[in-house]
Amino acid sequence: xxxxxxxGLEFSTPRASDPVxxxxxxxxxxxxxxxxxxxxxxVHSHKCSAKTNEEYRRLSLIESNKLFIYHLKICSLIMLxxxxxxxxxxxxxxx
Amino acid sequence: MTGFxxxxxxxxxxxLILIGASLLPIPVMAHAGGLPLTNEPAIIPTWLFVxxxxxxxxxxxxxxxxVTHRQLIDNINSYQLSLPFPQFxxxxxxxxxxxxxxxxxxxxxxxxxxxxxxxxxxSILFVWVIWWAGYTMTVYLFGNTWDALNPWKSISxxxxxxxxxxxxxxxxWPASIGLLFFVLIEVGSDITYSPYTLSLVLIFYTILTxxxxxxxxxxxWFENADPISKFFRCYGEMSLLTSSKxxxxxxxxxxxxxxxxxxxxxxxxxxxxxxxxxxxxxxxxGLISTQFWNKWVLIPLLSLGxxxxxxxxxxxxxxxxxFYAIYHYAIIISHRISGTYISIxxxxxxxxASLLPIxxxxxxxxxxxxxxxxxPAFVYAxxxxxxPVPFHPNSLPHWIPLLALIFILLGHICSVWISHCIxxxxxxxxxxxxxxxxxxxxIMILYTMFSLWIVTSxxxx
Numbered sequence: 001x002x003x004x005x006x007x008g009l010e011f012s013t014p015r016a017s018d019p020v021x022x023x024x025x026x027x028x029x030x031x032x033x034x035x036x037x038x039x040x041x042x043v044h045s046h047k048c049s050a051k052t053n054e055e056y057r058r059l060s061l062i063e064s065n066k067l068f069i070y071h072l073k074i075c076s077l078i079m080l081x082x083x084x085x086x087x088x089x090x091x092x093x094x095x
Numbered sequence: 096m097t098g099f100x101x102x103x104x105x106x107x108x109x110x111l112i113l114i115g116a117s118l119l120p121i122p123v124m125a126h127a128g129g130l131p132l133t134n135e136p137a138i139i140p141t142w143l144f145v146x147x148x149x150x151x152x153x154x155x156x157x158x159x160x161x162v163t164h165r166q167l168i169d170n171i172n173s174y175q176l177s178l179p180f181p182q183f184x185x186x187x188x189x190x191x192x193x194x195x196x197x198x199x200x201x202x203x204x205x206x207x208x209x210x211x212x213x214x215x216x217x218s219i220l221f222v223w224v225i226w227w228a229g230y231t232m233t234v235y236l237f238g239n240t241w242d243a244l245n246p247w248k249s250i251s252x253x254x255x256x257x258x259x260x261x262x263x264x265x266x267x268w269p270a271s272i273g274l275l276f277f278v279l280i281e282v283g284s285d286i287t288y289s290p291y292t293l294s295l296v297l298i299f300y301t302i303l304t305x306x307x308x309x310x311x312x313x314x315x316w317f318e319n320a321d322p323i324s325k326f327f328r329c330y331g332e333m334s335l336l337t338s339s340k341x342x343x344x345x346x347x348x349x350x351x352x353x354x355x356x357x358x359x360x361x362x363x364x365x366x367x368x369x370x371x372x373x374x375x376x377x378x379x380x381g382l383i384s385t386q387f388w389n390k391w392v393l394i395p396l397l398s399l400g401x402x403x404x405x406x407x408x409x410x411x412x413x414x415x416x417x418f419y420a421i422y423h424y425a426i427i428i429s430h431r432i433s434g435t436y437i438s439i440x441x442x443x444x445x446x447x448a449s450l451l452p453i454x455x456x457x458x459x460x461x462x463x464x465x466x467x468x469x470x471p472a473f474v475y476a477x478x479x480x481x482x483p484v485p486f487h488p489n490s491l492p493h494w495i496p497l498l499a500l501i502f503i504l505l506g507h508i509c510s511v512w513i514s515h516c517i518x519x520x521x522x523x524x525x526x527x528x529x530x531x532x533x534x535x536x537x538i539m540i541l542y543t544m545f546s547l548w549i550v551t552s553x554x555x556x
Contacts, residue, residue, distance in 0.1 A: 007444075008522075012438040020436070029436045030523070042165060043413035067163060067525055074157045079158075085150050092143050 034059050141551055148180070148504060150542045150546040155508045156536045159515045164524040168516055172353050172468060175346040181340065189242050195246040198325025205480055206294030213288040214486035223287060224295075228462035229470075231330065233349075235455040238338065241324060248324070249316050251308035257371035260302035261315035269307075271372045273322030274412050282383055283404040329373060331454050332448070348455075348509055352448040353516040355422040367447040368419060374450050375418045376444045377457045379411065385552040422450070425534040433522055433531035445521060446477065446535060449514035453539070456506015457546055464491055500552060508542045511536065 012019055013051050021036040022029050024046040030036045040048050041056040048056075139147075162168060162472045182544070198221070206218035213219045228344060234241065308316040317324040332351050337344045382388055396406045423439075430439045468488050475484060514535050518528035 006215055008150070010438040010440045011436045011441075013436055020372075031434050031436060035523045035527065043525060063526060064233050070526065071161060078154055078157050081150060081154060085147065088143065088146070092140060 096252055108109070108278050117304040136227050136510040141548065144551055145544045145547045148500075148532075150545040151504055152507050152511065152540045152543045153536070155511050156515075156532065156539075158476060159511055160532075163519075165519060168519055172272040172347065172516060174349050175337075175344040175350075177342045177344050180341060180343045182341070189549055191244055192249040194247070195244045196249055196366035199246040201296055203294050206290040206297070209290060210483035211290055213290070214469070214472050215476060216290040217292040217473075217476040217480045218293055220289065220469060220476050222293060224466060224469040224473050226436070228466045231327070231458060231464065232466075234327050235330040235333040235451075235458070237336045239252075239327050241331075242317075244310075244550060245317065245323075247304045247308075247433070248313060250318070251305055251313040254305065254309060256308065256312045257310050257534045258312045259310050261311045262320055265320065267325060267369045268302035268365050268396050271365065271369045274326060274369070274372050274376060277322060278379060279404070280409055280410055281409040282380070293389055311335045314518075325369060326343060326373060329370060329451060330455060349448075349452050349513045352451065352513055353520070367422075367443050370416060370450055370454075371419045371422060374454045374457075375411075377454050377461065378418075379414055380548065381457070381461055381546075381549040383410075385549060385554055386555045389555040405436035425538045428534040429531045432533060433527050435527070435531070436524060438523060442521070444518055446514060449510050449517060449535075452506045452509035453542065453546075454506070456502050456504075456509070457548060459506070460502040460550065461500055463502070464495050467491055467495065500547065503543070503546050503550065507539055507546075510539060514539075 009028075010095065013029070019031060019035050021031070022027050023036060023039055023044075025047055028039055028043075030039065037052060037055050037059055040052055135154055162171075202218045203220055205216070209218060210216055234302055280286050280296060284292060286296055304316070304321060307320055310316075311320070319325070333349050335348050335352075337346065337351070383393075391404065392410070393403075397403065423443060426442050427439055427444075430437075435442075468491060471489060474485050514532060515528070519532050522528040522531055
């Protein structure tokens, strides 16, 4: 299935049986409803209903929790990388 | 195989190869000034130096990943400083166009009748030092002025035209092939040191360009098919300055690529290929000057009796194809990881713009020392165009090679940011855009390490 959007993007769904959520404002298509809700409020906030906004707030909260864990992982990774690099430098320059 | 497991599988093999390569017992110390005319050895081994570059890009991505608020991203990209630009400072375009046509003819004549020693030749120094190195820098730093200064465009406007419709199927293919052909001539002939050859090539290019604009009209030809105009238009989108009627806005580099206010008009695969071509030629230029290339590629192939031009032609085709294949593969994995319905074709086009800062950073790194070294020779040749003089290159400050490495890293970091912003434009939520970046960042890390390896490799004698 090939579909052109008004946003100048080309869309493709792998199989006809795959789930498709379509934005009612710009024909942008998504695999999951959560992504559609995010898109609707992020791009067409002034057109969204109160129910959509409420759903967005709920999903944002869930995503914020996941994002917090993600950021913790990132901070840990930064520290670990710096430490590893410092060790490599120490061994390379001394050895 | 899901996108993420495919990514993990690929990355595992890449890292194994990388570690294997770094453990090879090659006693080569980093030459932080492997750039032209400098060869001061650095105090750290090459593999560690290259690894550090890759780590810096990886960490820059991790830091950028902390910025997930769309409003903040928009605020950063829309930040600009407006400076008044008085009308009397605006240059007279007609005079500049006349000057550019005069310089073209002057360069052509001096190339044929002037001194043939490259460091005394105005033609060689003007084309390679001032125009190719210096002017290109002004385009990606301050903005594209080539549309106004292009002497061939100024001449073509004065000539009649058949105004045939430009075939849309051709797209940017002539520009991409033209740019590769230009590099082939640069590396495979004596055009960089023979003023006479340079003039002949300029005459050939002039005839071809004027014929193209005669058939298709000046505007369609220079917008689609002319490699030099397209090259400068792409670089111009990187600039720190934007001019309006009465003011000049200073903003972050590459902002126009993110906000979509650029004039690239990327809409098809051939446009992506052109950007890949720009990226590739800057790398290829550096690669062929390394000892590695000479020892392992050039000399073995020459010993088989293959002509130099054919070697370069094959290398350009294979290398260009490889660059595109790696980029395309990264986009395919990004598409799978993000789980988006946006087609791979569209993602290919949208993320291509983020490669431009890498090319600009590499160009700046490659040509800063070159420009500073040969600029005094150009000044002398300007005032004494017919008298050859012995050339004594200035010794550059010891921090110039370090500056070159910083430019490469800054180009990559800028690219990481632009790619991050584009992903937030395309994908919804905050986690999906971040995850979509893994493969793109991965190839950026590899490319940074490859670039640093090139500039730290000993130069071929």
